[in-house]
Amino acid sequence: MPVPAEYVRSLHAYELRILLALERLMRRYQWVPLEVLRPATGFSESELSYRLGRLMAMDMVRYEKVPYEGYALVFNGYDTLALHTLTRRGTIQALGTLIGVGKESEVCEAMGLGPVALKFHRVGQRSFQSARLKRGYMPEATHCPWIFASSISAKMEYDALKTLHPAVSVPLPIDLNRHVLVMSFIPGVDLVRATLEEPEAALDDILKNIREAYRLGIVHGDLSEFNVMVDEGQCWLIDWPQWVETSHPNAGDLLARDIENILQYFKRKYGIEYAFDEALARVVE
Structure with a gap:
């Protein structure tokens, strides 16, 4: 299930800054060390600790001691960043109910200028490796967290829909941010x-x-x-x-x-x- 809407609404600006910093730093670190995260956010140790505690309670950030101590953005946090951006753009105004769950995605109803569907891509380790080997669109680098693999997957689908619509009966692509694809709602x-x-x-x-x-x-x-x-x-x-x-x-x-x-x-x-x-x-x- 995508992140609860109330978590997105209640997010403090400081917590948003931490999520953005983790997203940026995870391109270099599997787990971002505290000594790297602190200067990236500019927060005091006590403020950062408090905000990280809140984010972990909302399952937006995860802490791990192995192979070293560090923090990582997980899907609830990545959902939050995408929904925050799409809301600021005016693409969506309200998040609705979950209407579909697939092998690599979850689909929710939402309200934009009218009813729309939000597809949250959820590429896991098995599907990511399969896509990398068989289809060639994933990066060759060994370090690619699943959130970024999911973003690549969403971009692939968005590009396909843009090419196919309206000649082929596919949903109309409306917007894209990170791993979340906004498209027309298809009944049935x-x-x-x-x-x-x-x-x-x-x-x-x-x-x-x-x-x-x-x-x-x-x-x-x-x-x-x-x-x-x-x-x-x-x-x-x-x-x-x-x-x-x-x-x-x-x-x-x-x-x-x-x-x-x-x-x-x-x-x-x-x-x-x-x-x-x-x-x-x-x-x-």
Whole structure:
């Protein structure tokens, strides 16, 4: 669950300064030593200790003694920095309820100029290493905290949505800060939870969207019944952080897997037989 809204509202300016300092220093330190953090904030030892205590109580900062004593920003703190920035920009005005949890993200309703969705990217060690090895968009450096890996993931998805919208049925990207992507709210349900009245038409719609994305040079890379939304017969493709360009060495394999996942789902649930070779030819024609 993203950081509680009351924590963001109650944050003192001094505590915000500490979070910003930790974010900056964590690009050099896995755990920021107190003797480095103190001059970076300009606070006295007693003031810094008090503020760090509050931040740790809100689970925004973590303290560790191994391999050495230091402090690190964790996801609640990173959420706070992103929400603070998006609020100051006027992108969002209120944070709503949690509406979705995925392998690498959490999605909340929010209010901006209208209803929007906030996607908090949560890249963990396993998914980060997989992305680094298979897709090549993560940095090669050994030191990259998960908060920064999540920021890269969010930027990847934002870039994909900007390229795809409106030719492909995807959410409209509205704003981005750190690991939080703001996009249009898509009503409806996941394909896996839907009971379609016209499944053939839905399958046709999904394949059309895969084809349009391919024409724009993008392969989803992780498509299945869990990241297609259905609303009144229209299908929306969501969750794009693992996309690759069509020129990527793994693009063909990933495209084949995307298509196979969708075909197998419609065969399993609705008994629709659609030849893989025919579907692939339709997409890449």
